[in-house]
Amino acid sequence: MALQRFLTIGLMSGTSMDGIDAALIRTDGHGQVEPVGFTFTPYQPAFRARLRAVLGGGGDVGAVEQEVTDLHGDAVMALLRAHDLTPRSIDLIGFHGHTILHAPDRRHTWQIGDGARLAAATGIDVVHDFRTADVKEGGQGAPLVPLYHQALAGNLERPLAILNIGGVANVTWLGEGPLDVVAFDTGPGNALIDDLVLSRTGAAYDEGGRIAAGGTVDHDLLARLLDHPYFNAPPPKSLDRDAWVRLALTNQATPDAAATLTAFTVESIARALDHLPAPPRRWLVCGGGRHNAVLMAGLAARLGVPVAPVDGLGWNGDALEAEAFAYLAVRSRLGLPLSLPGTTGVPAPLTGGRFHPGR
Numbered sequence: 001m002a003l004q005r006f007l008t009i010g011l012m013s014g015t016s017m018d019g020i021d022a023a024l025i026r027t028d029g030h031g032q033v034e035p036v037g038f039t040f041t042p043y044q045p046a047f048r049a050r051l052r053a054v055l056g057g058g059g060d061v062g063a064v065e066q067e068v069t070d071l072h073g074d075a076v077m078a079l080l081r082a083h084d085l086t087p088r089s090i091d092l093i094g095f096h097g098h099t100i101l102h103a104p105d106r107r108h109t110w111q112i113g114d115g116a117r118l119a120a121a122t123g124i125d126v127v128h129d130f131r132t133a134d135v136k137e138g139g140q141g142a143p144l145v146p147l148y149h150q151a152l153a154g155n156l157e158r159p160l161a162i163l164n165i166g167g168v169a170n171v172t173w174l175g176e177g178p179l180d181v182v183a184f185d186t187g188p189g190n191a192l193i194d195d196l197v198l199s200r201t202g203a204a205y206d207e208g209g210r211i212a213a214g215g216t217v218d219h220d221l222l223a224r225l226l227d228h229p230y231f232n233a234p235p236p237k238s239l240d241r242d243a244w245v246r247l248a249l250t251n252q253a254t255p256d257a258a259a260t261l262t263a264f265t266v267e268s269i270a271r272a273l274d275h276l277p278a279p280p281r282r283w284l285v286c287g288g289g290r291h292n293a294v295l296m297a298g299l300a301a302r303l304g305v306p307v308a309p310v311d312g313l314g315w316n317g318d319a320l321e322a323e324a325f326a327y328l329a330v331r332s333r334l335g336l337p338l339s340l341p342g343t344t345g346v347p348a349p350l351t352g353g354r355f356h357p358g359r
């Protein structure tokens, strides 16, 4: 008998704080996944600043949480309008919220976003709070996209690595068997480069990697950056966005600092090879960092096997995380695992998420 298929929306507000990714997929929560649509709703600079101010859990978190929730409601409506759909046609929303604090070692992770408020605003059932159950059981609570990567990858040749370069970068390694999954945060993605470029030039990011392309890598500084216990530590492991926030690059010209931070991201991803069960045959890259030509060229040179954006397979590299939370919401409703020992270090496959009825 065919399994029920759910038309589901996934909402992700990533560590880059650029805005809300909203994806629409049809899935059975098992091996069938069909991306249907995607919209991106950018945050206004003033809201971005308010969000940045509550990172770490200080300030008026409650007010920002309400605002974040309402902006997600707007993102849902924009997605529905773009596809000429009504709330009634949607089975479920997976609402990640925005991570303001991630401290799995203290069994604490905090995604702001009010699931009940979003369910009431949209009239659609909502699953949110995807990470708490995992950290309560001793897992890292991240990354959670690996089971979606596995569903999407279907029969693609193994071993395969899927690399997300967002604010933080994370890898999913897929071997032959269904439990043959290893995943972890590799280190910084774009966040350090974004913060540098914003403070020096006012731009949100290094478009195409053009600033880094005009600079020279400071190899002494790069070696010091890589001399961090995180990179030697075996998985499971995950990072807070601001793990490297106190980096002092005051002596560097902007292009040299950008080149060095870009090389830091490349080298820290290459260090992931030390912790994978076998070298991947190829790396498929998603997330905004795949638009940075210096980053992509560096990865191709360092990893020694083909490195290509996921878009070549017909996947939308900007949408995968949001799609993943739609998929995980369905799995939550079905009581299926969201994480495995190989993905978050949780002792046994574990489900998660909290449900809020919309009607």
Ligand SMILES: Nc1ncnc2c1ncn2[C@@H]1O[C@H](COP(=O)(O)OP(=O)(O)OP(=O)(O)O)[C@@H](O)[C@H]1O
Binding pocket: 013, 014, 015, 016, 017, 018, 164, 165, 166, 167, 168, 169, 189, 190, 191, 194, 204, 205, 206, 207, 208, 209, 286, 287, 288, 289, 291, 292, 321
């Ligand atoms: N054209 C571009 N050139 C260079 N970098 C880009 C470009 N477009 C996007 N980016 C980078 O990608 C980032 C956004 O990536 P993405 O949306 O994948 O991150 P996120 O989902 O917020 O983060 P995370 O995956 O850590 O939660 C931007 O902040 C920027 O650094």
Ligand SMILES: CC(=O)N[C@H]1[C@@H]2OC[C@@H](O2)[C@@H](O)[C@@H]1O[C@H](C)C(=O)O
Binding pocket: 014, 015, 099, 102, 109, 141, 142, 143, 144, 145, 146, 166, 167, 168, 169, 170, 185, 238, 239, 321
């Ligand atoms: C705690 C948290 O929100 N982590 C994010 C962040 O952004 C990328 C990386 O760090 C990843 O571990 C995770 O997001 C993705 C969607 C995940 O859980 O798979």
